[in-house]
Amino acid sequence: MAEKHCRFGIMGTAGIARKNWKAIRLSGNARVAAVASRSEASAQKFIDECTAQVPQVSTPDAVGSYEALLAREDIDAVYIPLPTALRHEWVIRAAEAGKHVLGEKPAALNAQQVAGMLEACKKNNVQYMDGVMFMHSQRLPLVGELLKCDERIGQLRRMAAQFSFAGDATFLKKNIRVHSELEPYGCLGDLGWYCVRYFLCSLNGEMPTHVQARQLTRLQGTGSPGTVPGEFSAELYFASGVTASFYCSFLTENQQWFHASGSKGNLRVNDFVLPYHGSEVDVLTAQDRFEIDNCEFHMEPHSQRHAVREYDAGQATAQEVRMIRKFADLALSGKSDASWPAWTLKTQQVLDACFESSNQDGAKISMTP
Amino acid sequence: MAEKHCRFGIMGTAGIARKNWKAIRLSGNARVAAVASRSEASAQKFIDECTAQVPQVSTPDAVGSYEALLAREDIDAVYIPLPTALRHEWVIRAAEAGKHVLGEKPAALNAQQVAGMLEACKKNNVQYMDGVMFMHSQRLPLVGELLKCDERIGQLRRMAAQFSFAGDATFLKKNIRVHSELEPYGCLGDLGWYCVRYFLCSLNGEMPTHVQARQLTRLQGTGSPGTVPGEFSAELYFASGVTASFYCSFLTENQQWFHASGSKGNLRVNDFVLPYHGSEVDVLTAQDRFEIDNCEFHMEPHSQRHAVREYDAGQATAQEVRMIRKFADLALSGKSDASWPAWTLKTQQVLDACFESSNQDGAKISMTP
Missing domain, CATH: 3.30.360.10 (Dihydrodipicolinate Reductase; domain 2)
Known part of the structure; x- marks a missing residue:
């Protein structure tokens, strides 16, 4: 990883993502590189609104699909605030695309899905962490x-x-x-x-x-x-x-x-x-x-x-800024910490x-x- | 009832009775007339110890049995801090002796016992109240x-x-x-x-x-x-x-x-x-x-x-002084308030x-x- 910042792709435009947009800005070791939604226009709207209050160092790109976000090479990690029912699929796809994953909670529909997600993250050597700020x-x-x-x-x-x-x-x-x-x-x-x-x-x-x-x-x-x-x-x-x-x-x-x-x-x-x-x-x-x-x-x-x-x-x-900073540290280090997925599964x-x-x-x- | 004070007999010398000894002293409309225990000596010891800290207006008599306490005519009401298993019997005997009853909690071993106690109080036109100070x-x-x-x-x-x-x-x-x-x-x-x-x-x-x-x-x-x-x-x-x-x-x-x-x-x-x-x-x-x-x-x-x-x-x-005052008021009035036994039974x-x-x-x- 050449850059000193963990380059985030935000996958979805849920309200909570705005809090983490600011947290990423304040972290010191991360930046938002792109935001994806099912339409590019709604991703752009989210970016414009957030930027008006909290400008990132450089303005992120709007992306019109989650697939397209995962295909980008300028993304190290994704933050996934999608509905719970969609997390299993997208966490696995993100892991397979080599992206570290910060996921909202509950992690998935059940522990079996979570185990599958965590297995995919492990196999692809990416960090998984859930978004529990405390x-x-x-x-x-x-x-x-x-x-x-x-x-x-x-x-x-x-x-x-x-x-x-x-x-x-x-x-x-x-x-x-x-x-x-x-x-x-x-x-x-x-x-x-x-x-x-x-x-x-x-x-x-x-x-x-x-x-x-x-x-x-x-x-x-x-x-x-x-x-x-x-x-x-x-x-x-x-x-x-x-x-x-x-x-x-x-x-x-x-x-x-x-x-x-x-x-x-x-x-x-x-x-x-x-x-x-x-x-x-x-x-x-x-x-x-x-x-x-x-x-x-x-x-x-x-x-x-x-x-x-x-x-x-x-x-x-x-606490939410500490969360991003910790996650970005792990992502940048390339050494994953198994304690985070273990908390999620339990x-x-x-x-x-x-x-x-x-x-x-x-x-x-x-x-x- | 000639006197303006509700004359209490304390039936048993449990620790909590010391708190109510003081509450009776402070109530303004009650006084301790006698304390009963299974031995007169232990009743006297209780009276001496309490009196040393909180003297009643006149020193109460020590009584060597609960039966003897209930037989006294200078007692309007009894306070019963006996073990729960003994309450059913002694509440009923007190009611039958025409004494109003302030009883510790739990009121008895089960609701059937409580219903029997309350029936005896009602029949003998005496007030029952449990000792929940709050x-x-x-x-x-x-x-x-x-x-x-x-x-x-x-x-x-x-x-x-x-x-x-x-x-x-x-x-x-x-x-x-x-x-x-x-x-x-x-x-x-x-x-x-x-x-x-x-x-x-x-x-x-x-x-x-x-x-x-x-x-x-x-x-x-x-x-x-x-x-x-x-x-x-x-x-x-x-x-x-x-x-x-x-x-x-x-x-x-x-x-x-x-x-x-x-x-x-x-x-x-x-x-x-x-x-x-x-x-x-x-x-x-x-x-x-x-x-x-x-x-x-x-x-x-x-x-x-x-x-x-x-x-x-x-x-x-x-609150404990208010409790004694309220109970003594009811006892002195001769009109019993059915809301108190109802709380106990529920x-x-x-x-x-x-x-x-x-x-x-x-x-x-x-x-x-």
Whole structure:
């Protein structure tokens, strides 16, 4: 690779791609070389709009098909925010074209598809990474350290997470995420993915032995042949004795919190997916004490805030920029890191088990290999 | 009733009775007339210790048996902190002796026992009330108002609560709450009771249509013939579409939070059972906004704190003192309020369904009448 920048092709013009357009601009080691859509005009429109706010160093080319993007020699990597149902095909085609792949989540329709994609990436010696931005925040290792701290948390016993937003009437009818063929896992794929990943990271990759899950509300967008989870809850059981519960929803206003509790204290992240606007990301720990002196009873809060200097988004230190920088580093190095695809596969496997349980009305689904 | 004070007999010398000893002293309309234990000496020891810190207006009598307490004519009401397995018998005997009853929770071993107790109270025209102190905090109606506020919460969709403490080695071996005959519901009875009650109050008494629950850890104290729930989780489903999840544990350090989320915002109480030491009790609401402007994405917190002047404990405005004052008012008035026993019965019915589900490995238990 002659250039010092990882040359990105953006495959699709989903809203989230605009955030990564800016992240690529800020990364320092990547640039957008081309944007592909099913029509050149819509790719050009996307480029024009993004450029008006965040000009790239040189203006990217508009490309009228995904095939044409993959055929270009001036592309090192593709970012794929296409609908989930299309990811399996395009990740494999990208890998076969020798392009590194940054893919949106959920990674594909099921773990079998993901395994196939990852195999293709491995075979073609390209890096695969999913687009979970919080994996690259400095907060994640901080949470890991605090969870390990025996004096603060003790033995971890319970994790809980909720991630939701309230889609408006248009969303609930027309958004791709309520279309059962394109996004069959609905809110489980879109939001539950983050909850599951945070649990797995908190346990250093330990997988649940079994899960139980329920679709609390089903949604069916206009033109969708079936329903998708619109509100979903699950409980995960780990061999270490830890249990974890998450809730995600397209019907419940913005929330994105993670709570871990152990034998000696608790830990809370109020904004684990999208850090609140600001110049620090933080974690709260607590070790409340119940003081009893004869007839006097008082519950005393003992909490502490742990913060890291890191902008929430749209700045060079932000997690999405770190993600692009890390991915570009790997792509430029030519040495792929197998830990990234491993996270993706594990997350998809847990999602599959949750979905299966929810289709059996909360039956216990074993994940023991 | 000639006296303006409700004359209490305390039946048993459990730790929590010391808190209510002080609450009775501060109530303004009640006083402790006698304390009974299985030996007069231990009743006297309890009285001496409590008096040293909080003297009553006149020193109560020590009584050497529960029967003797109930036979006294200078007792209007009894407070019963006896083990759960003994409550059914002693509530009925107290009612038959014409004493009003303030009982600790869980109310009895099952809803059938509770119904029998309540029937005896009704027949003998005495008030029954369970000892859930937060029912009397000014925070509960504030939470109710905020939950009703369409602009703040919108349509309620999800509630979650966790209540736990970490028992030490002695607790886990010798405490009554890990003895399967005396306290068969373990942490479900001791801690889950509060979670369930808060859910029911938040829904104005609406009952779940079904529940699913799991014993995550079982504990067995020394000399206990069987196990009790030591760590427990449950999910409740309501006809209105609301769902609720709780976790309680004897193995996880102090936490006691309630979270409700709706279509327009969220509400959080960090200390719903035992308010943190201080002069205000508070509730937090949030309506976070996700702002997207082309390539700029920011999650903005929009939260608000709502507070009421009310001491946490041990003062005349505190919730446990309000509880005694309310109960004494009812006892002195001679008019019983049927809403209090109704809350107790509903809570016990939900607990029974949760326990049954947990014994069937999380099976869905219907609560439809």
